[in-house]
Amino acid sequence: MASPLTPSHVVIAYDATKDRGVHELTLAVDSIQKRGDVLHSGDTIIMLGVLHKVVHPMGFHTKPCADFLETSIRAVEEEVTKKVDMYVSMLLESARKCEDQGVSIEVKVTAGFPVKQVILQEIMACNAAWVILDRHLRRDMRFYLKKIPCKVAIIQDSLAVDVVRPHTTDDTDTIEHKLFFSLSKPVPPSNYQSNRNNEQPLSDSPESSDIQKTYLTSPTVKLRDYGSLLNLGSSPTQENSGVKTKADDKHSIVPQKIQKQNNAFRGRCSDAPILCSICGTRTEMYVKNSMTFSYSEIQLATNDFSKENLLGEGGYGDVYKGEFKDGQQIAAKVRKEASTQEFTEFHSEVYVLSFARHKNIVMLLGYCCKENLNILVYEYICHKSLEWHLFDEKAAVLEWHQRQEIAIGTAKGLRFLHEECRGSPIIHRDTRPSNILLTHDYVPMLGDFGLAKWKTASDDTDQTRILGTLGYLAPEYAENGIVSVRTDVYAFGMVLLQLVTGRKIVDSNGEGQAQSLREWAEPIIQRLALHELIDRRLGDSYDTYEVYLMAKAAFLCVQRNPEMRPSMREVVRVLEGENDNYHHLGEHFAPQYLTK
């Protein structure tokens, strides 16, 4: 391990999947500089971003380790490059300040999973003297302290840097190396001024072409240690010498990996996006010419609608699990006794919905109409509904980061329906936990959108169902039947409240009386008493700032006046902590407003 007085590497490790603001990165560097005990002249800060999810060109999240060699190498490269450039531009000011201290900054983004393994490998690879872990990484602190030999510090929620272990240790385990993809780029300290003075974008300045050249000609793009992955017996020490150019790597490694992967992922063509990395299922990529399925096809897939295949009965009708001959797993929703007029409406509705393809939307694969039957065929989502995960006795407690990802993913699904989809706005009309299905990667998928009106009235007869449904209805909808995208926003706010609190929409208040979640939660949020709000089952395992953001988003969404509710685009930004441009929302959240 390098002595503190010889030039060394100080790694600042981030989860690059989460978006960061400039101030967050620069304040972290400032805090480290101000401490005085971490950085010395000659040191290099490596701003390490770990990308554990990438967005496939089709819009689905994939884990880079599981498939990047086969299907989405371009997606990984693009996203890594984008992140590197983004971090570089965010750190220009910091690099200038650090230059005065003789410290340089390099940005490195590595795509891989699990995050802790990537960080560990990167630290070992550069023989770091320090690792400064971002606050979002603290849940694995025990792992880092056990495995990392260098000094360890953590960035607190306040963005101050606290030292956790001020000394190095030899008492660490050996690690098994994995294959990751990474790209690094130095942050030019002097570019900033000239660029600023010229008021030109970085890419137009002469200095930027140097940076580009460095990136292209130096061995910064690495596919590392692939021997261990492909069982070729390479040792971890080969990592630095095994550097390859981008082009070499693509050509030499991809074919071998493809062979491996094809066995693992069934059913769909090999470049279809992955739906669940644990089940190994893929999703459909294209809207087919024909969306109709024959009755016999569905009959065969569902084992003649057998009891064993029955997933449940919903408002629309019975739902059966099935599998087509090509391996595509489906959920077939069967509606009996539809009228002719309903058939016509049904066709036009299904046509619109068939264009709604997004990673957080359950895909409608097609339909079948036979005599008095309407059957909708959806892709099968493998890991039950959010309702089950929050409230079923057999379900393990959803961790906070899972809840956060579910909230953000669902918000993005709704944003897509409202604003981005062909035929939009599509109003979901029935957003609630039972209509949010999960994969084993905890990717949320909204189902049943636009179809609420197809549900029969008869299923609203039992008490819990009425309460359950009413609990998500915006006042203007329940009272005057006015439906808009803002009624979806209200319902989503209720889902957020449930994610934070783990409570049912109507619960007993302890004195045997029913109490609505909204009535219970609102005054607590007004007092910002987050510890009272949070699901007790989580113990201390949550990020206070993220809970605050989710509570804030929920509070804004469930405003009685629809015009006071944010759009789903704004909700996503609030949840992701990027609401700086939405001061009007921040103002709404001020306690004095809330007590009106």
Ligand SMILES: Nc1ncnc2c1ncn2[C@@H]1O[C@H](COP(=O)(O)OP(=O)(O)OP(=O)(O)O)[C@@H](O)[C@H]1O
């Ligand atoms: N695409 C799907 N993949 C896997 N399971 C599904 C899918 N769609 C529905 N299910 C399951 O089938 C059952 C019935 O679903 P359905 O959506 O019809 O009813 P619900 O959500 O319980 O009520 P409602 O129809 O009123 O929303 C539920 O257990 C649901 O989780």
